[in-house]
Amino acid sequence: MSEQFDVEPLGDHDYLVRAHVSEEVIESRFQASPAVLAELRLPEADEQRVVREAAQFLAERQPVIDFPQMVDLDDLVAVYDDFISELGRRLPPH
Structure with missing residues (x-):
């Protein structure tokens, strides 16, 4: 099932x-690393998109x-070998 996320x-x-x-609202804080954006070759303006896809x-x-x-x-990059390549596939550079 595909989740819908609100990103603030x-x-x-x-x-x-x-x-x-x-019936629950689950909240987590996400820290977007400029290094991850650089690896994805995305502008900082795309941070919110990156966080949603992450x-x-x-x-x-x-779950x-x-x-x-x-x-x-940065932790997702360390734990999941395919994180950068998968996000790169989902969010191609402009």
């Missing part, structure tokens, strides 16, 4: 990501209810 910018590369699961990527690998309180994109 908090400033300084931080985002609040919300997902509605059953949340979707993570939801495909674990949203199990998301950590804080998700750093």
